[in-house]
Amino acid sequence: MALTEIPMRQSIRFLKTADGVTLAWAEAGEGPALVKVANWLSHLEYDWDSPCWRHWMHFFAANYRFIRYDERGCGMTDWDVGDLSPARWIEDLEAVVDKAGPAEPFILLGISQGTAAAIQFAALHPDKVSHLVLYGGYSQGWKFRENDAGRRAYEAIVELARFGWGQDNPVFRQLFTSRFLPDATEDQIAWFNELCRRTTKPDIAARLLQARAEVNVADYLARVRAPTLVIHAQDDEVVPLAAGRRLASEIRDAEFVQLASRNHILLESEPAWTRFKEILLDFTGRPPGGARAEDPVFQVLSDRERQILARMGAGESNVEIGKALFISDKTVRNHVTRIFEKLGVSSRAQAIVMAHEKGFRGSG
Structure with a gap:
């Protein structure tokens, strides 16, 4: 994670869709515009600081004018909405683009x-x-796939969501969420479970899941003309690898990259996340780590020290850094002391200023 991957703030706004839904959208960062379509399950505020999504959000905002939104039915967007069908997804995306006005x-x-x-x-x-x-995606939901076992399993998950989603005991939600993050720590799974509980209601969760089964944009694949990059985790337990390969094979001249991971949501600590960032920056013509070269002075820092310096630059306290990296407050203090010694500074403020002025890129 680079220091430049931790913007200090995002701006959250609201718009009204054509059918009267209040939809929440946010932007952060500068540079060429990157618009992220809403995906399961999101909350503009919780995602920004979560151990599962934070590195995604801050990486995008560090390199682009990053625009995103909560889909209808969850997060900061209206929950009690009559129509949650895929037909509304394109309309909501068009509404966000129209309101945000990206170049x-x-x-x-x-x-x-x-x-x-x-x-x-x-x-x-x-x-x-x-x-x-396109990452971890598909053109057809389970309703249209030739996999009876997979379809029955998905229908069972929809019913579990309907009856167990809102319970205090997370066992029902965990049957679902553990598929997204099979390599996550207990704390990360617990956070994701809590995100699911706090961002929608059981009946809406079931309706949102059912809507995913009804997705079918296969007829649009051959009509795409933009340069396209398709990325997929090879052992993704949520969306099969074959779905990603189909996207790449039916979109003209699409580039396909397979990542060595089981996680539908790539974790910050895994090599696949580093690879994802490299691929995306290269594909979109962005310089790796920002436009400035990093000063050699930072080469003396260990990987852990680089992580901590990056989070210091985001304004995090030692306690917050410790929680994010799963280490004690005392361990963080010891690392901070060594960072000061290696960089020849005597305060947190001096270390942060040096990092900004000398193009510190963080841990990658």
Whole structure:
């Protein structure tokens, strides 16, 4: 994680859709616009500081004007909405683009089911999209896949959501969430479980899941003209690798990258996350680690010290850093002392200023 990957703030705003839904959207960062289509389950505030999504959000905002939104039915967007069908996804994306007004053409990112609306938008508005990036996605939901066992398993998960989602005991939600993050720590799984509970209601969770099963944008694949990058974790337990390969095979000249991971949501600590960042920056023509070269002075820092210096630059306290990195407050203090010694500074403020002025890139 680089220091430049930790913007200090995001701006959250609201818009009203054509059918009267109050939809929450946010932006952060500077540079070429990157619009992320909404995906399961999001909350503009909770995601920003979560151990599962934080590194994603801050990486995008460090390198782009990053625009995202909560889909209807969850997060800071209206929950009690009549229509949660896939047909509304493209309309909501168009509404966000119209309100945010990104410079065109812009980069469009679809993650998981968000790839469906991204594909449709790119096909319908070829002049607006400079690059299309699809991660962990699919063009058809379980309703249209030739896999009876997978379809029955998905239907069972929908019913579990309907009856067990809101219970204090997380066992029902964990049957679902553990598929997204099979390599996560207990704390990360607990956080993701809590995100799910706090961002929607049981009946809406079931309806959102059912809507995913009804996705079908297969007819739009051949109509996409933007340069397209398809990325997929090879052992993804939520969306099978075959779904990603189909996207790449049916979108003209699409580039396909397979990552060595089991996680549908890539974790900050795994090599696949570093690879994802490198691929995305290269594909969109962004310089790795920012435009400035890093000063050699930072080469004396260990990987852990680089992580801590990056988080210091974000304004985090020792306690907050310890919680984020799963180490004690005392251990953080010891690392901070060594950082000061190695950089020849005597205070936190001096270390942060040096990092900014000398192009510190963090841990990568």
